[in-house]
Amino acid sequence: MSRIARGLKLIGDTEALMIEELDTLLIADLHIGYEQALEKSGVFLPRSQYPKLKRRILELLEDVKPRRLLIAGDVKHEFGEATAQEWLETLDLLDTLLERAKLTVVRGNHDNYLIPILKRKGIPLLDPVLAEEGYLIAHGHKPIPESRADVAIIAHEHPVLALRDEVGVKQRYRCLLKGRYEGRLLIVLPALSPLASGTEVNTTPRESFLSPDLAKAELREFEAIVQLSGKSYTFPLSALMPREP
Numbered sequence: 001m002s003r004i005a006r007g008l009k010l011i012g013d014t015e016a017l018m019i020e021e022l023d024t025l026l027i028a029d030l031h032i033g034y035e036q037a038l039e040k041s042g043v044f045l046p047r048s049q050y051p052k053l054k055r056r057i058l059e060l061l062e063d064v065k066p067r068r069l070l071i072a073g074d075v076k077h078e079f080g081e082a083t084a085q086e087w088l089e090t091l092d093l094l095d096t097l098l099e100r101a102k103l104t105v106v107r108g109n110h111d112n113y114l115i116p117i118l119k120r121k122g123i124p125l126l127d128p129v130l131a132e133e134g135y136l137i138a139h140g141h142k143p144i145p146e147s148r149a150d151v152a153i154i155a156h157e158h159p160v161l162a163l164r165d166e167v168g169v170k171q172r173y174r175c176l177l178k179g180r181y182e183g184r185l186l187i188v189l190p191a192l193s194p195l196a197s198g199t200e201v202n203t204t205p206r207e208s209f210l211s212p213d214l215a216k217a218e219l220r221e222f223e224a225i226v227q228l229s230g231k232s233y234t235f236p237l238s239a240l241m242p243r244e245p
């Protein structure tokens, strides 16, 4: 794990962020049921990524042992009607996580159907943000609200970095984004879902970003951080973006 700013540590293979001051581990964009949603559009993947996802979250919790796990939105993928399997997976995940940590969810744009379940299990749902001790955490599909927080953390964008390997083949790496925006530090969390595709932050024109704030931010001054097998790599985005005309 590596320190990316005061009190903030990147955990796993670019998978989670620990906020030390809040004793909180932050993950986002799980998108449970994404493979089922793809099947409806004719794309078939090995069935259920869920056992892998669950195992990985438990490993991350075991590594860091936080008091609280905070999911920054998009627990489940579907907007519409979900299958029984997706609901069982979602319920199983919530129950499993509740045994290990205090669980809190910040509402994402896919989380409408989750609201009654969270209520029944007594899991706090924060809508639109969690604001504590100078940190503001939002899903990021809407503009970040006014606040005096020094650090804003969003998700939703599923940032990935596109890099060419030695033979010129493009590889995509999940990354965390970090930069200054509107007078504070802005951090964009990677998506935990291994499937859900993301925004290639160094090749995508700014107006095509999903988050309304990232579409306005000076991304050339941001850094992308990739952590793999315990080593972290920081890339100034300006060096990897096409030259400005």
Ligand SMILES: [Mn+2]
Pocket (backbone or CB within 6 Å): 073, 074, 108, 109, 110, 139, 141, 155, 156, 157
């Ligand atoms: Mn989202």
